[in-house]
Amino acid sequence: MNKPVISEEKLLWMYETMVKIRVHEERAAELFAENKVPGFVHLYVGEEAVATGVVANLKKEDFISSTHRGHGHYIAKGGDIKASMAELFGKTTGCCKGKGGSMHIVDLSIGELGANGIVGGGIPHAVGAAMGIKLNGLDDVAVAFFGDGASNQQNFHEGINLAAIWKLPVVFVCENNGYQISLPYSKQQIINSVAERGKSYGIPAVSVDGQDVMAVYEVAKEAIERARNGEGPSLIEAKTYRFRGHFEGDPAIYRTKKELEWWKENKDPIIIFKKLLLEKNILSEDDSALIQKKKEEEIEEAVKFAESSPWPKKEDILKDVFSTSTKGVLVWEW
Amino acid sequence: MGMVRKISYAQAINEALDYKLSKDKKVIMIGEDIGTFGGTFGVTAGLLDKYGPERIYDAPIAESGQIGVAIGAAATGLLRPVFELMFIDFFGVCMDQIYNQAAKMRYMFGGKAKISMVIRAAGGAGMGAAAQHSQLLHSMFSHLPGLKVVVPSTPSDAKGLLISSIEDDDPVVFIEHKGLYAVKGPVPEEPQRIPLGVADVKREGKDITIVATAAMVYKSLEVATKLYKEGISIEVIDPRSIVPLDENTIVNSIKKTGRLVVVDEDYPRASFATDIAAIAASKCFKELKSPVKLVTPPATPIPFSPALEKEWIPSVEKIEKAVREIL
Numbered sequence: 001m002n003k004p005v006i007s008e009e010k011l012l013w014m015y016e017t018m019v020k021i022r023v024h025e026e027r028a029a030e031l032f033a034e035n036k037v038p039g040f041v042h043l044y045v046g047e048e049a050v051a052t053g054v055v056a057n058l059k060k061e062d063f064i065s066s067t068h069r070g071h072g073h074y075i076a077k078g079g080d081i082k083a084s085m086a087e088l089f090g091k092t093t094g095c096c097k098g099k100g101g102s103m104h105i106v107d108l109s110i111g112e113l114g115a116n117g118i119v120g121g122g123i124p125h126a127v128g129a130a131m132g133i134k135l136n137g138l139d140d141v142a143v144a145f146f147g148d149g150a151s152n153q154q155n156f157h158e159g160i161n162l163a164a165i166w167k168l169p170v171v172f173v174c175e176n177n178g179y180q181i182s183l184p185y186s187k188q189q190i191i192n193s194v195a196e197r198g199k200s201y202g203i204p205a206v207s208v209d210g211q212d213v214m215a216v217y218e219v220a221k222e223a224i225e226r227a228r229n230g231e232g233p234s235l236i237e238a239k240t241y242r243f244r245g246h247f248e249g250d251p252a253i254y255r256t257k258k259e260l261e262w263w264k265e266n267k268d269p270i271i272i273f274k275k276l277l278l279e280k281n282i283l284s285e286d287d288s289a290l291i292q293k294k295k296e297e298e299i300e301e302a303v304k305f306a307e308s309s310p311w312p313k314k315e316d317i318l319k320d321v322f323s324t325s326t327k328g329v330l331v332w333e334w
Numbered sequence: 335m336g337m338v339r340k341i342s343y344a345q346a347i348n349e350a351l352d353y354k355l356s357k358d359k360k361v362i363m364i365g366e367d368i369g370t371f372g373g374t375f376g377v378t379a380g381l382l383d384k385y386g387p388e389r390i391y392d393a394p395i396a397e398s399g400q401i402g403v404a405i406g407a408a409a410t411g412l413l414r415p416v417f418e419l420m421f422i423d424f425f426g427v428c429m430d431q432i433y434n435q436a437a438k439m440r441y442m443f444g445g446k447a448k449i450s451m452v453i454r455a456a457g458g459a460g461m462g463a464a465a466q467h468s469q470l471l472h473s474m475f476s477h478l479p480g481l482k483v484v485v486p487s488t489p490s491d492a493k494g495l496l497i498s499s500i501e502d503d504d505p506v507v508f509i510e511h512k513g514l515y516a517v518k519g520p521v522p523e524e525p526q527r528i529p530l531g532v533a534d535v536k537r538e539g540k541d542i543t544i545v546a547t548a549a550m551v552y553k554s555l556e557v558a559t560k561l562y563k564e565g566i567s568i569e570v571i572d573p574r575s576i577v578p579l580d581e582n583t584i585v586n587s588i589k590k591t592g593r594l595v596v597v598d599e600d601y602p603r604a605s606f607a608t609d610i611a612a613i614a615a616s617k618c619f620k621e622l623k624s625p626v627k628l629v630t631p632p633a634t635p636i637p638f639s640p641a642l643e644k645e646w647i648p649s650v651e652k653i654e655k656a657v658r659e660i661l
């Protein structure tokens with residue numbers, strides 16, 4: 001396979017996106033620690049290359065379904081971080097008006113079908129989006145992001161099989177970060193890669209180094225083009241690692257410090273990509289510092305927006321349960 | 335209305351599906367054996383031939399996947415799926431998609447998503463189908479915020495309510511009583527919509543109110559006809575949709591008659607029957623002249639043997655007894 005030619009502009013977008021996700025997540029961790037962000041927060045630090053490398057091949061009209069660890073997908077797809085940050089805080093200006101929180105951030109206007117609190121729950125949603133695309137004769141695609149743990153769920157097996165028999169334009173991206181909370185991948189499945197499962201559904205499947213954004217970009221490009229050309233679904237396993245606990249507050253007693261340090265030192269996707277861009281003279285140290293600063297400012301602006309936004313009102317509790325109003329009692333009040 | 339032709343409940347549902355498939359390209363169907371086979375109960379016969387496999391998806395047994403696909407397709411706004419769950423009893427293998435995904439998406443997403451989809455399923459006892467193929471379960475679905483729940487009793491209600499359900503922008507659980515599929519009744523040829531949330535007074539009366547659903551509507555009407563000869567005037571109300579609920583019609587009737595019997599085929603605890611009783615207690619307390627009676631099955635799984643099943647299902651005799659006890 002020939003290496004795809006990627007424009008400098010796209011490469012820089014990829015770098016900026018990864019930095020943006022990293023800065024966002026590290027700031028979210030602080031905000032959680034300060035008790036400003038309630039609930040469960042699952043961060044994407046260390047996995048930035050996966051969402052970025054995949055979404056770099058998508059256009060606005062394409063769809064993605066996301067997971068409980070969904071900030072990275074949302075940011076890469078072009079989600080407004082003010083709206084998501086306000087959502088993390090539970091403010092009325094949030095993308096879900098404060099009714100969803102970290103596990104439910106969404107932006108349907110850019111094809112982001114929503115994060116999901118149920119592991120594996122979003123996988124068939126991407127397949128459904130792909131069915132809509134196909135029946136409407138569109139050339140869009142849908143991507144389902146999910147974890148290694150999710151690849152044990154019925155929705156993984158059923159979703160992939162339905163997509164395969166109906167030849168739908170969808171790409172399944174398994175972010176194998178080695179753990180399902182505390183259970184290592186080796187104790188979840190006796191195969192070496194989730195990609196081995198592609199064969200049982202008769203679809204192409206590949207495993208890729210998820211810390212190498214270029215590698216992710218390349219395999220995703222092939223799978224997405226295949227889907228766009230009406231050739232059906234594919235499965236990608238991106239081997240990755242989360243640099244933080246499963247959720248914020250997780251003491252992570254199930255893995256060694258040594259293991260974590262090894263990944264941080266040798267497999268940080270941002271460091272790896274930055275090195276490549278420096279070598280190619282696409283980026284200088286100054287550019288990189290500037291990008292970092294710019295992203296920090298953007299995130300800070302989002303935090304300010306969230307902090308200064310109003311709380312939702314009590315009467316909002318009753319709103320948005322249904323879309324079509326009817327006769328009779330639809331929503332029982334207090 | 336002159337000569338309205340009579341067709342079966344199953345045919346009426348087929349006509350509603352056919353009508354919506356013909357009028358709206360976004361409407362598609364997903365389910366098991368709904369194509370070539372025409373549906374386990376023959377409800378979808380002919381639709382595959384007419385609309386082809388790109389609109390009528392015969393699916394492998396993967397209910398969670400199928401509903402999930404329907405939800406995703408609905409969320410994009412590109413399609414309005416009608417998913418057929420062969421038996422409502424099978425909700426157990428796909429409930430997450432129903433109540434955590436379809437039902438809550440709009441709310442969790444702050445009103446941004448529209449999940450325009452219908453989950454059609456066959457329910458109901460009386461066929462000797464035992465505990466895993468006989469439940470009605472509308473109570474449970476009505477317990478869960480975000481779902482609309484429809485349980486039609488007559489062919490004409492089934493057609494009109496299904497058209498409205500498909501046109502509705504929220505997830506609707508549409509439970510068809512399989513004991514009624516062969517029941518015939520007058521059904522207008524034209525696509526007459528019956529709005530959700532409007533109860534139908536199947537028979538007017540002044541001494542006692544019976545609120546009944548699905549197959550129990552017929553048994554209640556039988557009792558009403560019989561007792562009318564003795565001078566007992568029974569009003570029979572079929573709410574038709576459990577969510578939304580036409581509380582006004584029910585409350586006004588109870589206030590008028592001062593007596594209530596709820597007849598329902600679903601389990602008795604935390605149920606549709608207790609829900610209506612609670613409404614009567616909280617909104618009609620002053621007008622009630624006697625205790626509310628609930629005629630339901632016992633809180634047991636549904637037994638197989640015809641000898642047991644017929645005892646399990648509320649009978650005409652039990653309804654009559656309940657009425658007499660509070661008169």
Ligand SMILES: Cc1ncc(C[n+]2csc(CCOP(=O)(O)OP(=O)(O)O)c2C)c(N)n1
Nearest residue numbers: 069117118119147148149150177179180181
């Ligand atoms: C159906 C379901 N079971 C369990 C959980 C609790 N839970 C949340 S995240 C998680 C682990 C998911 O692992 P994986 O899919 O590998 O994703 P990761 O967290 O590693 O990104 C579990 C068990 C859940 N949310 N949903």
Ligand SMILES: [Mg+2]
Nearest residue numbers: 147148179180
């Ligand atoms: Mg994992």
